[in-house]
Each structure stands twice: as structure tokens, then as C-alpha cells.
Amino acid sequence: MIRLPMGTLQIRADILQHYAALFGEKTVHGRAVRVESLIAALTADAAGELAGLLAERHAFQDRVARGEARYDFLPADAQVGDADGRTATVGGIRQGMLDRFFGRTTPAAWTLNPTVPAPADTLTPGLEGTGPAIDLGMAMGALNTGAASWMWDWEDAGGDYGEQLYRAWQNLSEILAGHWVGKPFFHPTKLDRGSPRKYEITLPRDRWPTIFHRVPGLHLRNRQMTLDGAPVPAMIPALVIHALNNYESQRANGSGVYFYIPKIETWQEARLVSRLLKRLEEAMGLQRGSLKIKMLNERAEYALQQEVIMWVLRENLIGPNVGRWDYLNSREEMFRHDPAMVIPDPHTVTMTEPSLTYYTMRNALLALLAGGMPIGGMAAQMQNPRAPENDAKALRDIWFDKLRERLTGLFRINGQLYDTYRQSWVATIAREYVEAGRESLVAKTSELQGVVDKLTADERTRLESLGLLKNGRIQPLELTEADLAPGRLYSEEARERLLARPKGPTTEEGLRYAMYMATEFMYQQLQGNNAAAIDDPRTGLRFMNDLATYEIFWHFLYLAVRHRVELTADGPRTRAGDRVTPELFVQLLDARRETVKQLFAKLGVEYDETNAELVLTILERQIVETAPDGRLTHQPRWIKYGSRVLLSLVEQPEPDRTIILDAIVSDRDTITDPKALAAHDFVYDIPSEYVGADR
16 A cells, blocks of 8 residues: 555555565656556546546447447547647548648648657567566567567457466566567476476567567456556556556567557547646656557447547657457447447458458558558457467468558559558467568568569459458558548548448358357456457357457347347258347357357366356356346346456355346445455446446
8 A cells, every 4th residue: 555645555465575576666767756656646637637528438339329429430620639728620630641641731730749759660660469467488588589569468368357467567577678689488387398488578679579568458347456456457558557666668679668558439538548648748858649559440430530530640640550350349338339340250350351442542642641651450369279270371461461451551642652551460479470470561662563463363362352452452542632631531431331231141150259259258358368269160260359359259149139139040940030039149148158068078178177167157247138028128227338247256265146237237336245345347348327328
């Protein structure tokens, strides 16, 4: 317990004991800054505004449900303010972005990074890897990949339970300080021929990936810190601990402190992030804009406000990058009241789907107009040691995906060629997988046709169907200044292209696959893994999955049941035209249970000694419930982040799990147990005093 002028900060005792080096006073940029004091100060400043922003997410969705609002581009006359006290209209921001791009010196003209330019090491073309630093061996291996940059992921992959956050932060701090340069690490639990596996950093410092720290989203709370009894917003200690512990090391390394910011939905949320960055810069004595960020444009709400969010964050923002699962999941949420907008089988909606193609293109175009560097999306393919025969296909899929992105970001504007997507992601530290996507990103523009010429006939046809090639030749998107006028960029047609329901099947196979993915991920998460490599039973490939993929699959099941979606093809238990009912869902879930039991029997594992039944129970309770009259019906409560149900149970003893799960799917005013009430409020992502209409 640490008493400070702004309140009492309490950090769990085992964290302070085992990770004391992360806390206390740090000398940064010639001044002394105490980690705990800065965490408390930023929390005291931000907590009230943050609670209001999270409540507004729910309130706006309630207004959409009542037909009082809709998701749309911002009106041109809306007023916007930034963290530095400057204001502008949305129309002025749009025009100022275009003025700067076309070389017009006007009072409204603006660009990203106007004060401190984006550092050169953040702009290196190539692949960006991602993964947790919880395991020191994996963290060291990440540096040996040859990737251009590395996103050290503490939100999705790291997990916010136990001590994992702090172990990862300590590993990163030691690595950046040079503690493991020239020094091997012998893993205490991983063995090679009976001996501890040896890890070491083999690349010189100037060939390490550029390090970005992905912080938790605004919606997450730190589970080990409270200020005056209230959980600290998880983003704040993530920002502070990385910056204060690693700024001096990174400056000595010729780099800087860079962050990834996820899951922003509105410009007001972006302004709060900007305020946190500004306060952190001030505490460290840095010039405004010194701390740089990349930002995930992964929710459709963000895409609708992209130009304004970039303006609000212009001092710090290098560029935005696209997603897939989060973007689709956000659309499930935005239109959850509309039966006509339930997406088809999620695994059939790929990045070549028209709305995702347009979203990918638009992300790059707006970043270009604003003077930033866009980043592509994740290639989730991973090695499958049990099926090495599939490696060749996985590697080719990565290569193709990155080439598709590179071509999607080619624009010819008023006759001038712009080549934007020079960075993208891969999900593994395996060197050959990192290398697989590199060629398409690092090739010079003049060399790109030579890469295209390596396409197979089928691959070439797929890219020609997207308008990226014509007769095998690269076709940049041709645009004029008139095409970029605000009236066109923010038209109803543009909105429809961003948000249109993907075309595709809804099948029993898709329902079963969604159950498989949701339950497999939950099972992994209850073992402590927020990022899990899961075998795809359809293809034999292996893909990295995280919280976003879990959300999209269970939300798909929820909406299919809630809206009794019509199936489009025959299945083992169903026929085309049948509706997805609560009864059908339970039947398929029972079938999944039997499949798991049979698998465990083959492996010699006792089903009752695993978390399998808990996983199935969680999924069932999130999607259906028994009404007072005994009828099976859809679960009336929508949970924005269903993964929080799991997080509420991970650290709890067995007897408490049923109580907590019951509370999560109950009305708040019926809950009496304090622990269960806290879990309920955590799951619904809102201040305790706010009770929305549609939960």
C-alpha cells in the first residue's frame, strides 16, 4: 500500500516483492520520476473521463437499438478538440488533410508528426512479428527472426492474470538493457535431449526488430493495482512501466519508446490517449510528440472516424494498421439488433471480401493523405509440428497475403504513384514464416512486378478479381483530386462499402466450427494462454488465435440463435431453410461434448479432471438460458467482451466459479456476493452505477 497525495495506490504484495525492479524511482532524461506516483497521478486524472467514455459506448448502442442514432461518418460541422487545447470542425480537419497533401499552405493544413518526425527505425519496410514476452526464451527468439519490428503483446497474448504482465515487462527491460547480450539462457522447463534448452540472442543490436509495446485497451482494468480501492486502468501502468524503465536503454540503443494502441472507437477516446501520452512526456521532460505510437484501426467505429482520430493523435501517431477479426466483431456488435446484418460463417469472410478490401484500401489512403505510414494485417499461419506437410501451403499463403496488401496500397493520384503498405504482421517467431512474407514488403516499387510474376494462375485470377491486376500487370488505384473531395470520401456510398454485410453461407458446419474455435480458445485461456495456436480441422493448418477470434465466433453463435438465422445448406442434423434455434444450439453443443470426451478417452485423459465441462458451460450460459416458464430461449444479455467471463474465473477457486458465472448472467440488483458483483461489473465494461437498457 502506497499513500500518495492523489490517493492510496495498492499493488498486490507478490508483485512488489518479485518485481521490485520495475517500480520505485527512475532517472529518465535527467530527472527523477517515481513509477508509482506517475501511475497514481495519471489514474486520478483519467479515471472519471474514462468511465464516462466506456458508458457512452453502451449508451450509443442503446440509442442505435431504439432507432435514435446510427453508425456513420461524423457530421462536417461537429466540433473536435485535442489534448493541446486546439479545436477544429470535422469538415476543417478533412479539408486541412487534403490541403497539406496537395501542397496548399492554409491555416487548416495539418500532418502527422508535425513536431517530432517519425523515427527512421519505425518506418523500416518488412514484417512485424508479435507475441508475448512472458517466456524469456521466446522473447530472445523474437529478436533473432530478422523481422523489421516486433509488437510485444501484453493485451491479447500476455494475459492480465497472475504475474504474467510483470514477468514480461521484466524480461523486456533486461533484454533492452543488454543483460542477455552474449549471455545464454537455459530454460528451466523446456528440454532438449534431457538438458535445459539453450536460448541466446544471435543478432547484433543494430539488426534487432524495432520494439513496440502493445498496451491494453482503454476498456481493460489492471487486476493487480487499485487506487483508493478502484482498479487502475490497465493502459496506464503499461505506458508508465515501459517508458520509465526502458527510455534510457532505448536511447542508448539508438531507438525510442514506442507503443501500440488497440481498440479505440471514437475521437474522444483518442483524445484521452493523447492526454496520457502528453502527461507522460511532460513527466519525463520530453518534447511534445517524442513518444510514438502505432494504432490499430481494428473496429468499424474507428474506421468511420479515422481522419479525426488521426488529427487528435497527430503529435504521436506513426500510422494505423488494419485487422480482420476485431473489425468483423465490431460489426457484429454495431448491428446486433438487425437480423439482416448477422454475418455469414465467419471463417468464410476473408480479407478479399469486398467490405474488408475497401476497409484495407481506405486505411492506407487516409494514412497517406495525413502523412502517415499504414500497416497491414495479421497473417495468422503458424508451424504445425504434427503436420509438417502443410508448411509449404502456410508459407505460400503468407507470401500471397502480403503481396495482396502491398498491391491494395498502391495509388496513382493526379498521375503520381504512391506505394503505402510497406509493413505488415506475422504471428510467429519461426524464421521461415517471418521470411515468407518479407519479399512482398521490402521489394522496391520498381521490383514489384517481378514479384507479381511469381503468382500462379489461380493466385493471379484472385488478385485480378479485386482489381489489383489486369492481364497480370499491376493496376494501382487511379484517383484524382476530385475523387478525394470530402463529399466523396465521406459519402453514403463510402459508408455502405465499409459496413455492408458480407455475402456468404450460414451452415451447420459453420456453427460447429464456431463452437470448436470458441471452446478450444477458452480451454487454452483457462490454461493461461490468451494467444493460442489452434489446429484448423478443415485444412490441417495451424493458426494463432487470440481474444478477437474468440469474440467473433461466440458472438456469431449468439446472434445466429438470437435472430434464428436461416441456414443456407444442408447439414448432418439440418436442412437448408431451417432456423438456428436455442434447441439446435444445445444439440450441437452436446455433440461437441461427446467429441471431446471421445478424444480425451483416446488420449487417456479423464474428462472430469479437465476444464472442458466448464468451457462448454460458459459458452452455453453466454448464448442461451431457461426462461421462468421452462422454455429454452436466447440469452437476453449482450456481453461486449465475452472473454472477460473467462478472465473472471481464471484465478478463482472452483467453488466460486459457479457463483460468479451465475451472477454474470443475472440482473445486477439480484447479486449479493461482493466478489460476484465485482465480476459482473468487470464483464459488462461499465461503471457500477450505470445500468444500460440492453443487457
